Amino acid sequence: MKFKKKILCIGAGYVGGPSMAMIAYKCPDYKITVVDINQERIDAWNSSQLPVYEPGLDKIIKMCRGKNLFFSKDIKNQIKENDIIFVSVNTPTKTYGAGADMAADLQYVEKTARQILKYSQSSKIVIEKSTLPVKTALAMEKILSSAKGKIKFEILSNPEFLAEGTAVSDLENPDRVLIGSRETKSGLKARARLIEIYSRWVPLNKIMTSNIWSCELSKLVANAFLAQRVSSINSISALCEKTDADINEVANAVGMDSRIGNKFLNAGIGFGGSCFKKDILNLVYLCNYYNLREVASYWESVVKINQYQQERFIANILHTMFGTLAGKKICILGFAFKANTSDTRESPAIYISQKLLAEHAEINISDPRALNNAEIDLSGVKGKISYIEDPYKAAAGCHALVILTDWDLYRKLDFRKIYISMVKPAFLFDGRNVIDRKKCHSIGFNIYVIGKRALTHF
Ligand code: NAD
Ligand code: UGA
Numbered sequence: 269m270k271f272k273k274k275i276l277c278i279g280a281g282y283v284g285g286p287s288m289a290m291i292a293y294k295c296p297d298y299k300i301t302v303v304d305i306n307q308e309r310i311d312a313w314n315s316s317q318l319p320v321y322e323p324g325l326d327k328i329i330k331m332c333r334g335k336n337l338f339f340s341k342d343i344k345n346q347i348k349e350n351d352i353i354f355v356s357v358n359t360p361t362k363t364y365g366a367g368a369d370m371a372a373d374l375q376y377v378e379k380t381a382r383q384i385l386k387y388s389q390s391s392k393i394v395i396e397k398s399t400l401p402v403k404t405a406l407a408m409e410k411i412l413s414s415a416k417g418k419i420k421f422e423i424l425s426n427p428e429f430l431a432e433g434t435a436v437s438d439l440e441n442p443d444r445v446l447i448g449s450r451e452t453k454s455g456l457k458a459r460a461r462l463i464e465i466y467s468r469w470v471p472l473n474k475i476m477t478s479n480i481w482s483c484e485l486s487k488l489v490a491n492a493f494l495a496q497r498v499s500s501i502n503s504i505s506a507l508c509e510k511t512d513a514d515i516n517e518v519a520n521a522v523g524m525d526s527r528i529g530n531k532f533l534n535a536g537i538g539f540g541g542s543c544f545k546k547d548i549l550n551l552v553y554l555c556n557y558y559n560l561r562e563v564a565s566y567w568e569s570v571v572k573i574n575q576y577q578q579e580r581f582i583a584n585i586l587h588t589m590f591g592t593l594a595g596k597k598i599c600i601l602g603f604a605f606k607a608n609t610s611d612t613r614e615s616p617a618i619y620i621s622q623k624l625l626a627e628h629a630e631i632n633i634s635d636p637r638a639l640n641n642a643e644i645d646l647s648g649v650k651g652k653i654s655y656i657e658d659p660y661k662a663a664a665g666c667h668a669l670v671i672l673t674d675w676d677l678y679r680k681l682d683f684r685k686i687y688i689s690m691v692k693p694a695f696l697f698d699g700r701n702v703i704d705r706k707k708c709h710s711i712g713f714n715i716y717v718i719g720k721r722a723l724t725h726f
Pocket of ligand 2 (some may be wrong): 431
């Protein structure tokens with residue numbers, strides 16, 4: 269079959285895989301190829317065990333894979349063959365040298381640019397899909413403009429806004445698609461080619477264009493604003509616990525104001541995931557770089573409150589359980605950083621588990637999707653850890669239940685059955701505000717929910 273367009277994506281991760289699958293699904297006349305240096309990942313995308321769990325993704329992959337969607341290890345030839353290239357490689361926080369623990373580590377992006385330069389035999393549009401510090405496109409341009417001869421590269425910024433767990437619906441019905449380019453003749457032409465792709469399923473009024481620097485910065489700012497809301501409501505949850513106010517009632521009252529809105533106001537143990545913390549730290553680093561100290565410290569406080577929320581939660585467990593966890597068994601329900609994903613990157617559960625183990629508690633970890641990742645995250649951590657998928661088996665014989673992920677499954681558990689199987693007095697710490705606390709209290713549990721008055725039998 270002759271395809272109308274050929275598109276390549278470098279980086280087959282949580283963004284590259286699903287976002288390219290959506291283009292393939294919506295544009296059967298386009299050929300989409302996704303490549304990665306990680307060969308195991310490519311093998312997994314080509315198998316029935318996809319490397320990421322996303323509701324609805326397996327169906328789309330099955331429909332398109334081998335027809336117009338391909339996962340390949342042959343980076344060199346794919347760069348040669350495609351003239352529209354998305355770059356969706358990882359941009360973690362730097363762990364070494366200047367800007368360590370703050371700045372984005374751009375080595376993977378730069379290596380990708382150099383690969384593109386090395387193997388290209390024709391002009392190409394290179395699209396930044398990774399989240400990048402503002403002005404990264406300039407570095408990309410400088411590297412790629414060293415190409416000899418007639419080959420030209422146009423750089424676009426097209427940040428991804430999908431959230432894990434809802435990636436398929438976010439990609440299918442995005443709030444907006446943002447495309448930034450140089451405002452030159454060739455930049456605008458490249459922009460139009462990308463609009464052509466998205467307009468196959470996204471209404472034109474949702475496709476926004478801007479200059480390339482606004483586009484790069486908007487992505488960091490969108491994540492910073494979302495994380496800021498989580499830290500704002502979490503900071504108030506601490507005050508609720510001191511004053512007998514109820515965080516849900518406060519959030520509902522505040523969120524009913526249409527200027528504020530009711531989304532992203534769920535208090536809990538704080539945000540996890542691979543992006544919020546890294547993107548805010550990146551923003552903080554940029555502000556400091558431009559000598560905007562007050563702006564930097566404003567955004568840094570969002571990360572500080574997030575850490576504070578986890579410390580508070582752990583301190584409460586220790587204090588409530590009579591100041592010692594040594595030899596006690598604690599069941600952790602949920603290890604993923606949020607529901608409907610197997611991803612555990614920066615999950616608060618990692619830190620909380622480590623702290624409980626440091627207190628010499630024994631932990632049973634349960635999660636419907638994330639146990640493999642949990643085992644990797646905690647490998648090498650000292651202490652007694654069991655990984656048990658069935659929440660009832662995981663809870664049996666424990667002194668406390670600690671809910672760390674908002675899986676729907678935990679709302680529907682038979683808490684009476686669990687209570688009977690536990691050591692008494694039985695404690696329940698709900699870090700995600702998912703349980704019916706009055707009902708669980710009436711069963712016999714001592715209940716501690718973030719942002720609410722404790723319900724105990726003491
Ligand atoms: P990821 O780690 O899951 O995937 C990145 C992939 O890029 C890896 O498989 C890695 O092997 C590959 N890679 C790195 N260097 C390469 C190279 N030179 N050639 C080929 N492949 C290479 O990361 P992710 O979660 O998909 O995130 C990618 C980017 O998208 C990040 O900048 C992130 O901030 C951003 N983002 C992520 C999400 C999300 O929900 N995870 C959402 C929006 C934006
Ligand atoms: C987030 C953004 O929502 C996406 O738009 C963005 O594309 C993505 O980051 C990214 O750049 O990686 P994601 O991290 O997948 O998506 O998931 P969110 O739904 O934003 O949740 C992030 C964390 O905040 C989770 O740990 C979640 O439990 C927590 N959260 C979220 C709360 O504690 N309370 C809330 O009200 C909302």
